[in-house]
Amino acid sequence: MEQGKDTHDYDYIIIGSGFGGSVSALRLSEKGYRVLVIEKGKWYRQKDFARTTWNLPKIFWLPALRFxxxxxxxxxxxxxxLSGVGVGGGSLVYANTLPVPPEEFFSSGNWKGLANWKEELQPHYQTAYRMLGAAPNPFLDTGDHALQQLxxxxxxEDHFEPTKVAVFFGEPGKTVADPYFDGKGPERTGCNFCGG
Structure with missing residues (x-):
């Protein structure tokens, strides 16, 4: 079959643009495959996101209720x-938190005997941390201090630590060239700790 701009010929079709779908699409396209990602949700703009937790129609996907x-x-x-509905899937709702499961997670469940999962997955956690720009949150708020005191x-207390998050903690409010991918990624603006 002759391929041109208007052909719909793909090596892989991925359903969903969340973490799994987007990473799969990236890795396959890096290997030269033609990849199509299909997403049922919409592309959200800044104005589409809820500014408060009381704005339920902008938080929940319940079309029967016009949410x-x-x-x-x-x-x-x-x-x-809980899952994300829209371009980005779960990345829309994960609150930028990047916890690694505790030790007991890796040695429980039906999968425990199949591999040393902690060792197997560790390099992938590191890749995700690098690609998402993971950093400990330097700002502890009232709730954080209460948890630390508890x-x-x-x-x-040795189990308390700031949450590792995918947030750029450069100079607050200042936009700079991509700091993670040799300038090839999007510009980043330093977090201003607005809580949003």
Missing amino acids: FGIMKMTIFRHITI ARDIGR
Whole structure:
């Protein structure tokens, strides 16, 4: 088949543009494959995001109620799953937090005997940290101090640490060239700790 600009011939078609879909699309396209990503949700602009947690129509995806927000709740018998609806999928709703599961996670569940998962996944956590620009949050607010005090009170302060987040903590409000990918990525603006 002769390929041209108007052909719809792809090596891979990926459903969803969240973390899994976008990373898969990136890695496949880096290898030279023609990739199409299909996303059911819309492309959100700054004005589309809720400014407060009271604006439920901009937070939740419940079309029957005319709510067209970024977060879908799927309720099962033993678990409720929050997922993103829109270009970016789960990256719309994960609050920039980047925790690594505790030790017991890697040695539990049906998958525990299949591999040394902590060792197997560690390089991928490092890649994600690098690509997302992970850094400890340097700002501890009232709630953080309360958690730290509680940890101290129960003798577990060594388990308290600032959350590792995908936020650029450059000079607050100042936009600079991409600091993560040799200038090939988007410009970044230093966090001004507005809480948004």
